[in-house]
Amino acid sequence: MRLTLCGLLLTLVMGMAAASQNDWLIVPGKRVGPITATTSRSDLERMFGKENLRDEKVYLVEGQTAPGTLVYPKDPKKRLAVVWNDPGKTKIEFVKLTGSVSEWRSVDGITLGTRLSKLEQINGKPITFLGFGWDYGGNVTNWNEGALDKKPYGLALRLSAETARRDKLSTQEGDAITGDQSVQSDHPAARKLDPWVDQMVVSFR
Secondary structure (H helix, E strand, C coil), X not given: CHHXXXXXXXXXXXXXXHHHHCCCEEECCCEECCECCCCCHHHHHHHHXXXXXXXXXXXXXXXXXXXXXXXXXXXXXXXXXXXXXCCCCCCEEEEEEECCCCCCEECCCCCCCCEHHHHHHHHCXXXXXXXXXXCCCCEEEECCCCHXXXXXXXXXXXXXXXXXXXXXXXXXXXXXXXCCCEEECCCHHHHHHCCEEEEEEECCC
């Protein structure tokens, strides 16, 4: 009983220590909280606790998947996916966050749910993204020499929009921001839609 109690106390203390080291901050190219380029699967257990991890395939694009580990899989506000680049799960390809809200945020204040208008404000210049309605739709492709283009960033963003907002667009407005084409964030239709970040991909390269 004493050994079991000691083990439980040790696990609790380690979990508290790991939690205190996680500041929910994303520094693109360097870290996602305590996760860095050298973090392994076993490191994730030490950082977040075995009970807060789940291994599963992570969807990429066009039906492709990759081996991954979900951190906080049951909590949408904390959840992220670590995508591995090797079978031994010792090399991270990237970290992926999806959804509409998150505790995680970048040093520039970008998080899931950040509106395009806010991204423009942070960047200081219009942003280019791909039209909606296909697998690569909403992906930000160019910061156009804005503030986010002038640093080694390592953060890829995808935008999405509520159906209710899309329904308010005219056919002409919808066509201007849909399909395989580049869209400027200062286009009137984009401004009217004001989509939000629903995916963040952080690389360490």
